[in-house]
Amino acid sequence: AQTVTQSQPEMSVQEAETVTLSCTYDTSENNYYLFWYKQPPSRQMILVIRQEAYKQQNATENRFSVNFQKAAKSFSLKISDSQLGDTAMYFCASHTGANSKLTFGKGITLSVRP
């Protein structure tokens, strides 16, 4: 069974600064996928970034990047140059492949202060 842990319930960051959101996971699979989803107040779930476990290079999408530490089973999200629109709940999730289930962490509420 997969588990995903997000131990920080809330974080706050000043606009234009950098913030890192933590996530750890546990799986017995060798091939799996990791995701960060953003949920703004509109409630829509939006994919922020994905990482294939077999890729050593950390994924990057514009201001968003991950620090993927496979041995430590850690998958943190770094948001650079934080913007007010980044205010949202962020969920870490893992998936082991075709027809498998997506397992979510409990989420973290990020507030960006002007």
Next chain:
Amino acid sequence: NAGVTQTPKFQVLKTGQSMTLQCAQDMNHEYMSWYRQDPGMGLRLIHYSVGAGITDQGEVPNGYNVSRSTTEDFPLRLLSAAPSQTSVYFCASSYSGTGGPYEQYFGPGTRLTVT
């Protein structure tokens, strides 16, 4: 493409009533799933389907029923609503095949209140 659509967006039920939450996708995805989101709990899987005619239970299936007669549609039925089913419900779909990365596409959600 409309992506994943859900109806209704909001619903209030009385205890004991039944209803169906509708979900449809136009991306020809084989894999579809239903989640519920409760404060402090993240998203928890209710039921999922790997193709038409095939469904299975997730983490919290009690009180819910699903069927999958077509690739496009995956309705969720509440058999006899209870206050514990007050939640936000999300439907999602994803590509199902070799190669990954199996990103799930989510509908806009349904906020259900059971009084």
